[in-house]
Structure formats: C-alpha cells, structure tokens
Amino acid sequence: MTLLSVRNLRVTFPTRQGTFEAVRGVSFDLGRERLGVVGESGSGKSMTGRAILGLVRPPGRVTADRMELDGQSILNLPERRMRRIRGRRISMVMQDPKFSLNPVMTVGDQIMEAYRLHAGGAKHAARDKALEMLRAVQIRDPERVMAAYPHEVSGGMGQRIMIAMMLAPDPEILIADEPTSALDVSVRTEVLNIMDRLVRDRGMGLIFISHDLNLVAQFCDRVLIMYAGRIVETLAAKDLHQARHPYTQGLLNSLPRLDAPQDRLPVLQRQDAWREGDTITQSLDTEFPGGL
C-alpha cells in the first residue's frame, strides 16, 4: 500500500545568477517501509524532506506532477490545511537535539504541546500520553525528564525526546533527517533501534535521510541514492553492494572495508553526466516491486 507518492518533485530558488534547482525531478513511492535517502551535502535530500512537509519558505518554490498522501494531493496546500498534516500525519526528527528543542520550554511542555495540538483533550491526558511516550523511548525516569529543560539532558536522550515528541500524535510518516549524525557513536545504535521499533510497531512509513551508506544499508529496506538533486539509483538495501550506478559504486569504494583492506581508498571522481540521465532501477523482490 502506498502512503506517499511523489512524481517529478522540483524545488527551485531564485538567485541573482538565475534559478537554482535544489531538487530536480524526484519521484518515489513510500509504503509502510523504511526508505533510505542517501547523498552528499547539497544533493537535495533534506530539501526533499522539507518539500514534503511544505516547509520550503518563499522565495523557494515547490512543483511536482504529483505529491499525494493516501491518494490526496498535499502539493502546495494552503498553510491552514498543511498545518493539519504536519505533525499529525507526517512528522520529522531533525539532526541535533541541542538546537531542535526549544531551550526555554520544559521537555514535558514541548511533548504535550505536540500531542494536544492534534488530539486536543485535557491537560492530564496529554501528560499521561507524554509520560507513556517517554517510557516508549526507554527513558527511565520520565517524571523527572518531563520537568527538565533541553540543556539538562544528554544528546542521546534529547534525540529520544525528539522522537517521543514527534510520534506522540501518531503520524503515518516520519522523516528522519540525519537523526544520528550529531550523536555519539555509542548511543547511535540505541536511538536507531528505538526509532525502528516504534516505526515498525505502528506500521509507519519512514524516510531516513543520511549520508552514511552503511547505516542506511543496515537499517532500511530500500535506498534512494541522490546526486545533484536527482535520484540516480534506487535499489533494495541488501543489494546495495550490487549497485550499478558509477556514483553509488564510487561511494561504496571510497569506504574502508574490513574484509577487503586497501592501502589507498579511491577518491570519488564526479562526472557531469551523472547530473542528467535516467534513474537506474533494479527489479526488487520486496513487496514494493518496480521501486521508483
């Protein structure tokens, strides 16, 4: 079943030198799966996520042939209608909890705000829900954390709080934009596992944006490789090492491997031809054939 369907998504910004295209014709479908989006800085992966949430601020422009959530178009909806989708149906976890949580509001207030905005209801119900969510992200003393301010919690805990907050209104899709890049390696796996379990238990769709190929290969069902605002290749995560696009191959080759040590890692040689041309699609034996 398709939750989100995107065809030919483009995000453009007018500049003095002409229009800059951050995203140039991205198409994909998202089901109740974990979809990895990989690419280098500036490849348009974050901008794709923001475009789906309607968070591209003017003068940026979003166009697409189709952008549908459960069959309903969410392309350039009026702000008022988009607000009912944000948080409630599509949510996002950002990179660094140090900056993405409001420093002068308690953790509890921020989680309850997210929940009450969409579910309404009494304050004590929101409080119960917030405590439940904090327990769900394995925070041991949720009562204390509720009253804490963001600067009083660690990075790993902050990101778990962020996940709890964004999942409190039970969205259908979670966009995780480099959710572990700012975290210590030691807590990375823990946070990922918590997110993974919650997303799977709720049957949600996850768009996992990252520049870390190995992480995405471990963690996702399917991977989109983006380069210069386009998807250059899409394939099942387990088939990543049979990638056919030279860019994907180049990325893979530039990573050190324990099983095939090399004296010198090759440097990725980018080619202008990659900016254009078709997306390489493998026939996938997942439940989402055809890929896109």
Next chain:
Amino acid sequence: MAATDIAKGQGDGRSAARRRRARSVSGTLLSLALTMLGLLLITFIIGRVMPIDPVLKVVGDRASQAQYDAAYQAMGLDRPLYVQFARYLGDVLTGDFGRSISTGQLVVDDILRVFPATVELATLGTLIGVLIGVPLGVIAAARRGGIVDQVARVVALVGYSMPIFWLGLMGLLVFYGILGWVGGPGRQGIIYDGMIPTVTGLILVDSLIAGDWGAFQDAFSHIILPASLLGYFSLAYISRMTRSFMLEQLSAEYITTARVKGLSERAVIWRHAFRNISIPLVTVIALSFGSLLEGSVLTEIIFSWPGLGQYITKALLSGDMNAVLGGTVVVGTCFVLLNILSDILYRVLDPRSK
C-alpha cells in the same frame, strides 16, 4: 522505595537549588556594593579635580586669607584624601550631599523634588516604547520585507535621526498651540499647582491617591506629549533590537521543529521565538529606561519639565558641584540597580542560567 528515593533526590535537589540561589544573591549584593563604591570613588574624584574651588564658593570672593584658611580646615580639605573620601562615603550613606548653592536647599531635598518628575516621564516613555516597539519589531521580523517591516524601518530611522528639540517644538506647536489637544509646558496646569498632596512625587499616582480625577486628567494631558516623544525614541531603538533578536531566533532549528509539529505561525512566533527573545530584550529595555532616567535635558527644557536632567545641567552651569555630584550619584545608582534587576530577570527567564 524507588518513589521515596526520587522524592529524596528531589528534596536534595531543591535544597541545593536554594543554596545556589542564596549564593547567587549574596554574590549579587557583593557586586552591587563594589560597584557602588566604585561609583562614589569616581564622583569623589570628579569633585576634587574640577577646577572649581569649593572654599571660594562658601566664603565668597572677598574673604580674607584667614577666613579662607578657616573654611578650608572646617571643610576638612587639609586632611589626607582617604580621610576625605571616608567622610564623603559617610555623608552619602547618611543621605547628606551638602547644600546646593544655586537653590540654597539641601541637595537631597532638591533631588527628592526633581527626580520623581523624571521617573514619571521616563516610565511612561519606556512604557510607550515597549508597548509599541516590541510588537512592531516582532511583526517586522515575522514578515520580513513586508509593509510593516518597511514602515518600522522608516519610523526607526526618523527616530534615530530627528533632533528631539525640533520634534518637541513641532509637537508643542501642533498639539498644544494649534489643536489644543494637550496641556502645555510644565507638569500641571496652574489651577492644580500645589493642590495635590505629595506622596510619591509622581503626579499621576498622587492625584489618583487623592482621588482627584480632574488633576489626573490635567497631569496626563501635560505628560503625554513629552512622554510620547521620549517613547518614540526608545521605540526606535527597542523595535530595531527586537527585530534583529527575532530574526536570529526565527532561523533557529527549534522553530522548524515547532512548524513541523503543525503549530500556527502565531504560536511559533509568540510561544516559541518570543520566549527566547524576551531574555535579551529585558536588558535592552532596562538600559533604554536607564538612559531616560538620566533625564533627557532637551526634552525637559523644551517642556519646562522640572526634572533631574534640567537640575543637573543648571547646577553644572553655575558651578554648583554639590548638586551635580548628588545628581550623578542618583543617576549612577539607578543604572546599577537597573543592571542588577535585569540580571535577576535574566536568571528567572532563562532556565539555562540556573
């Protein structure tokens, strides 16, 4: 058991917090005392280095050398400087700033008379500046480049660059001379002069205490024009600062988080961003209030407002050092107190500072 542990932990946390607060309060008081000492040292030195002979001011030009020497000794000027400073400290602490030569009254009494006039004007001016300037700055930032932003920019630019005496004179001409909407110069109309018993020295407050509605209206019609003028200047400053604080906050990640939650733009701005800018804004407002408390000499002169600025300026021009130094100590103290107040508010508003 776990519950009692937590309770105990919280109890410990609370008493630790109390200890921390006690320490920070005593630290604040200590820094207050030191700052005041520094302030008094400076005014003392100014009093000594000014090329005005305090003895001559007392004995007059025609005194004999013997009379001069006697007065010199009586004033303690033959003693070492540190003794003089200690005496000066003692005098100031007991509220003795000496006698003003131009008014013939005790400087303390003079200041008690003129300072409330300045406080009243500065408070109303700051109030106007905050109530209009803050929302203006917030809206200008939220709709950056929009019509409100453009208007706010022009308003602030005019506020920065217009000479206040010209605006004051024009204001008097239009609103008092031609339209007759406001009272003229001075704090009160002549019928109400001296009719209201002085309690706080703030005529608006005193007339309300006395229950005299007519006097209140009269005082209000006198203060509104100069207060608006001062308010306009603090508005120009406050709105620009608010706008730049706001722009900084609006580009922060937690604002994106708030939008992702699905909050309305109004909630994003006022509930999330504004709480964060209120912290630096407190300092800006306190400093702007402090600079108005100094007494805005030009405004006071144009509106014949019997305030501190006028008092100090007149004293300075007639070489009345006791009055000048007394006024300086009062203004300096106000600045120090306002700084401490904004420090305390900072700590209350910003959970990170605890």
